[in-house]
Amino acid sequence: MTTPRKPDGPAGRFAYDGLERVIHEKARLGILTSLVTNPRGLLFNDLKEMCALTDGNLSRHLQVLHEAGLVEVWKGFQHNRPQTLCRLTPDGRRRFLEYINVLENVIADALAAKPEAAAGEELSEGWSPA
Amino acid sequence: MTTPRKPDGPAGRFAYDGLERVIHEKARLGILTSLVTNPRGLLFNDLKEMCALTDGNLSRHLQVLHEAGLVEVWKGFQHNRPQTLCRLTPDGRRRFLEYINVLENVIADALAAKPEAAAGEELSEGWSPA
Numbered sequence: 001m002t003t004p005r006k007p008d009g010p011a012g013r014f015a016y017d018g019l020e021r022v023i024h025e026k027a028r029l030g031i032l033t034s035l036v037t038n039p040r041g042l043l044f045n046d047l048k049e050m051c052a053l054t055d056g057n058l059s060r061h062l063q064v065l066h067e068a069g070l071v072e073v074w075k076g077f078q079h080n081r082p083q084t085l086c087r088l089t090p091d092g093r094r095r096f097l098e099y100i101n102v103l104e105n106v107i108a109d110a111l112a113a114k115p116e117a118a119a120g121e122e123l124s125e126g127w128s129p130a
Numbered sequence: 131m132t133t134p135r136k137p138d139g140p141a142g143r144f145a146y147d148g149l150e151r152v153i154h155e156k157a158r159l160g161i162l163t164s165l166v167t168n169p170r171g172l173l174f175n176d177l178k179e180m181c182a183l184t185d186g187n188l189s190r191h192l193q194v195l196h197e198a199g200l201v202e203v204w205k206g207f208q209h210n211r212p213q214t215l216c217r218l219t220p221d222g223r224r225r226f227l228e229y230i231n232v233l234e235n236v237i238a239d240a241l242a243a244k245p246e247a248a249a250g251e252e253l254s255e256g257w258s259p260a
Contacts (some may be wrong), residue, residue: 001257004171004208004215007164007180015182026154030144033236034137037160041134041253049136052145071159076257078134085134085257103233106163110230113166123171127206127215 018102020095022068024050027053028061032088032096035071041087043078062086070095144239146231150225152198157183158191162218162226165201173208173218192216200225 007013023032030051034042042050048058065071070092074085088096137143153162158180164172172180178188195201200222204215218226 004173007168007172007176009180011179012182014164014180016156016160019156021156024156026146026149026151029236030146033240036240038137039243042137043134046137047143050139052142054211073255074253075208075260084260096240100237103237106159107230107233107237110163110166113169122251123204127204130203130205130214
């Protein structure tokens with residue numbers, strides 16, 4: 001039997017304000033991770049393939065990332081064909097690594113949970129499902 | 131000067147399908163991290179404070195988490211007052227730890243980026259801003 005305890009830690013302990021929303025969105029997180037590991041930039045079609053996105057989805061997310069100042073988009077030619085090249089901006093790289101830093105805190109917090117005190121224990125009397 | 135290279139790795143390498151969307155949303159990630167570190171459950175007001183959420187926001191996110199089978203919500207009394215108790219379900223705990231596992235892969239990928247090859251290098255000729 002178990003009853004809730006007053007938690008440790010200050011208010012806002014789990015607010016994670018540093019998780020910038022424009023970066024946190026799942027598809028954009030994949031795009032930015034691709035780009036940070038490919039600092040020379042990636043061609044649109046390669047990026048699309050690595051992130052398993054459609055043309056439309058990738059375009060839309062790139063526009064959001066570009067407007068947020070995280071990504072540069074260039075037009076040019078390679079292998080005699082018109083190409084679109086995407087790259088992190090220096091500011092985008094810095095903000096992405098800050099975001100990753102906060103993500104590391106989330107993981108450290110989550111893994112600090114005591115494994116012996118698992119969910120599913122019986123509640124003490126007097127509680128009923130909401 | 132720099133030109134993009136063909137990236138390494140298989141298609142979908144950065145799709146991160148295991149990042150379950152219901153868990154990934156920023157506020158819900160905070161709620162679930164609070165709950166996994168407090169396996170006996172948390173009272174609504176404590177959870178609200180730790181995650182720096184309003185009553186309305188916390189209620190809405192708890193409903194989403196409850197409908198997804200991640201969280202239990204109980205009504206009862208503590209300190210002579212009606213209280214709402216929130217707890218991870220056993221399935222919620224398992225899925226959250228799976229999610230954290232994928233998040234660890236994202237971080238490993240992001241930090242594998244070679245620091246010497248920073249963003250902002252000059253592009254080779256023939257590229258212009260889109």
